[in-house]
Amino acid sequence: MSLSPTYVQPVIPTEGRLGHLNQEQIEKLKQFWERLYDIFDGKTPFDQTAPSSFKGQARDEEGDGAPAQKSGWFGRSKSASETNTAPVAPRFTGKDLYKTFWKLTMMDHPDLIVLKFIRARKWVLDDALKMFLNALKWRIVERLDELVELSDEELDAKYPKFIEQMRIGKGYLRGADPLGRPMSVVNTRLHHKADQPAETIHRFTLYTMECGRTVLPVGSETVIVIFDLSNFGLDNMDWGFVRLFVQCFESYYPETLGVCVVHRAPFVFWGLWKLIQPLLDPVVATKFVFTRNNAELHKVIPRERLPITHYEGLDDWKYQYVPASEGENDCMKDLPKKEELLNERQALETKFDVMTRAWIKEAGGKNSDERDEIAKELREQYTRLSPYVRAVNLYKRWGVAVGGEVNWTYNVKAEE
Template identity: 85%
Template sequence: MSATPSVYVQPVLPTEGRLGYLTEGETEKLKQFWVRLFDIFDEKTPFDQTAPSSFKGQARDDENGDAAPVQKSGWFGRGKAAESAVEKPRFTGKDLHRTFWKMTMMDHPDMIVLKFIRARKWVLDDALKMFLNALKWRIVERMDELIELSDVQLDAKYPKFIEQMRKGKGYLRGADPLGRPMSVINTRLHHKADQPPETIHRFTLYTMECGRMVLPVGSETVIVIFDLSNFGLDNMDWGFVRLFVQCFESYYPETLGVCVVHRAPFVFWGLWKLIQPLLDPVVATKFVFTRNNAELHKVIPRERLPIIHYDGLDDWKYEYIPEREGENDHMKDTAKKEELLKERHDLEERFDVASRAWIKDPKGKSSDERDEIAKSLREQYARLSPYTRATSLYQRWGVAVGGEVNWTYNVKSE
């Protein structure tokens, strides 16, 4: 191990605009947002019922080439000719309402919408447009599929899906002392031609959704570690870069806590000049560059990092555990599934009713009733998910079980 001393510097997470810390003015803005949202869900207010055309294949445009990214223009530079050639799906308010509740899963609904409001600096028109686009995106991207299909089923539909996990190309491992899950991306293991572009696209979104399942109560952000050890130009994939940037800017806003670029070689800095203009200024501030393990230990404590490769203190090595026979048998119990889904929908309706009453109450700064229902939604999702979600690698590791997040570290002394 390195003898270089390093000291972890724990950051102070912001509380402004977060649930439990809202000012009176911010609470009023949140209420106004819910009013507008219900008007959309109830189909009282007209809205753009089409998805932006760039949703269709926009992260896969370079399947036949590897051109450098374009500068921002609309939805990542899709031209008018491409827009006219795409048949746009149409959505109703009821479609978006159903998708909203599927997206919420175990989170407090206010926490979800506040991320979009903060991302648009409390300008409600902009926040609403962003939020509706994210709901449409989830429908177009068939996010339900990534939750419902097992590893084997995903691999059958998207060739070499399991291979991405076997190689350890990208995975979630551990959390920092603030509870932020860490996502490791080993760029040296990725070669664009080794698998279909659609497989990487789906695997990336799958990992994003798994990341939500390992967020403990009270945590809203994640840490991403881009490990660029032994990185070369043949490891570069512009389609992935565009998808990564757009996800954290548009579809999972206010979710990226820190993006650590670790051991970037000289060749990377020329690419960074092309990547940086794609980033929203707020997202760009989340990037941290560490040249060696000693610098990485200042961002993430050594006891949370593996001994192998990162000079940490955790005696852990990545291993993919294959799907086990019968692990998804709960999903075949349709009677129990329907019973739990009805219970879930009843809770969702109760939250909607309580929210409609709260937004009409001029003195209602907070709503204990809504908070209690939100807690019930989280508890109920833990019971429902075995019947609606296929078992993931992280459940096989024993991390995300029964609605609880439990990372274990086998810490060795130096």
Template identity: 80%
Template sequence: MSTYVKPVAPTEGRLGHLTPEQTEKLQQFWVRLYDIFDGKTAFDQTAPSSFKGQNRDDDAAAPAPVQKAGWFGRGKSSASLTGSEKAAAPAPRFSGADIYKAFWKLTMMDHPDLLVLKFIRARKWNLDDAMKMFLNALKWRIVERLDELVELSDVELDAKYPKFLEQMRVGKGYLRGADDLNRPMSIVNTRLHLKADQPPETIHRFTLHTMECGRMVLPQGAETVVVIFDLSDFGLQNMDWGFVRLFVQCFESYYPETLGVCIVHRAPFVFWGLWKLIQPLLDPVVASKFVFTRNNEELHKIIPRERLPIKHYNGLDDWTYEYVPAQEGENDHMKDVGKKEELLQERHALETRFDIATRSWIKQGDQAEERDGIAKELREQYARLCPYVRAANLYQRWGVTVNGQVNWTYNLKSE
């Protein structure tokens, strides 16, 4: 069991705080990345190891795994797939152009350096390991079809993945508020889920949807999130090894340096036997971010009471989770093909400018300020592009994310 230490905003190895040696490493990483983008360097073009093929009628160039394990149910391993299942979904291969496109889709409103530094830090500045990890994450995003999770509305996702909306309506997992370091908080209510309630694939997609929404509620200057696993009334019927694997894999491999702290709240006696099996699965760095709170008083030492709801957590925020359904016309911008194309062309022009400035920065050491200026333009431009390429989500309806800004409001009540 780890002991929680009150955090301070980290600066080491982060954007704006790099040593000359770290800056040189960052430049070397960009050199390698552009060699891959340009097709000059060979790389592993096969799908990531998590790819298991598919048995649906989706585009084979961007498939999703078959019977993936969700929160509460085991999926098939690649070894257990039948010959026909394997043959039905040939593993895709990726070009440098594919990787380039996936990279800029991943960037969204972030400074590109911020993203690559996460992978470099995660691999302790070993550029070979960092590049392998980064490429694997980009390929994973393609085969997981993460685009559809932000492009399709809640209703469309529900039509494709039965009972998707049900997960949102009951409040099984959601993002709410931020801690005193402005890190958004993800609440997971394990007691609300039984494995037979919905298909495993629905839970898998819902989990990744929440991860992608989490990126949208990261305010400028914050790089990590807080996850609270509420184990109140947890029983063995709520345990799911598939979700444990997904959670670990995401934060270790696909969203590195993104987990700030994982709070396991009110763990019952039955959990501790399971924890002995879970802990060895964790990378030591990720394992060090787990803390355990037995009651609300201990939770308040980590999360300020004014940021926690009165209900369940004895906080000071008079707020109760409520799913706000889609509003009529909220995605009308996505139908404006002409404006969407105009904004995409504007976006691609900014990406090209950043590429040119970065190549100059690599060779001559100049253009650093220009790169940062273009990164700010990319952030501002994404706020304008967003309504044309992303369907409205719950957090926009709550008023949390508006025009690229993040604003949590708390209905504070005195004690």
């Protein structure tokens, strides 16, 4: 099937990406791993406190996302002169970050993960390492484990109206462009920040980010975000969400945003954009594309991948939340099998570590085929481990992300 004639397929850069590294870049990658292992092993001191980007910044009860004046997630830091006591013990250790690193890796090649941070900081290793360590600490602080381990019902019980966000289709992942980049749709007209606690929106946003990683096929590193501003008004604006969105793609999921499509922005939005644009990193800002109507949207995303309803696409599909079914997470209760698979995983991680430490010492900027093979084993093993450590989500119920495979289906109608 041919794609819509209006669609213009972009060229995805390969420079500095996995499988396309030159000798100098491979040497830089080795140096990064060496320094990372020194921190994991406790050989090199590092800032063990929470990064300033989120230290003490609570989400206030009114939900505007502004830093709270009172104590935040860690409480307001006090100097030794204020407390007349010894400094607070380090909050994070190398072992903490090592454990978090492997949870972050999931089914990805470990090099793919760290290269995102290295590229984001223009191959300046000091800056890349600081950014990466901050991201690992952030994942601990944000308790991202619970977002993948808890069921929809458990998340809804902990964060009121969590399921409601999915039921009304406020934000969801649907389909991918011809390059395999998953598409995340945000229907801003459905959002009113007073309708649910600010914490619920915060957690739901991070939940969607983590789900997005599971629908990235092999070879794809970025996603497309569609901000649908149809019928957008000032009461739909949520600065807390905007700040979180910017922080995620700039600091915690770098080199992940492929395109951010701002669709059907009304006149009222442009005044807000003047406030938003200065918050953006220049590189991230270049990822924003503005489409005034569906015809312009079809140039960014082919009609075959867009629903007929609302977007005048060719895909006969409508969003529907599929609730959990009884027993869908029974694997997580099988503790002996879970422990067996976790031990198998740990053995592969150790194997990769040993091979990487040896590779670091090798002369010459050459890749390691042995490390790549272990990375493939890690991906395959994670497909077997996943049902025991991750609760079934909407996308598994849709049949999209099952057994390590990503399979979007489109019910394409003939163009009239």
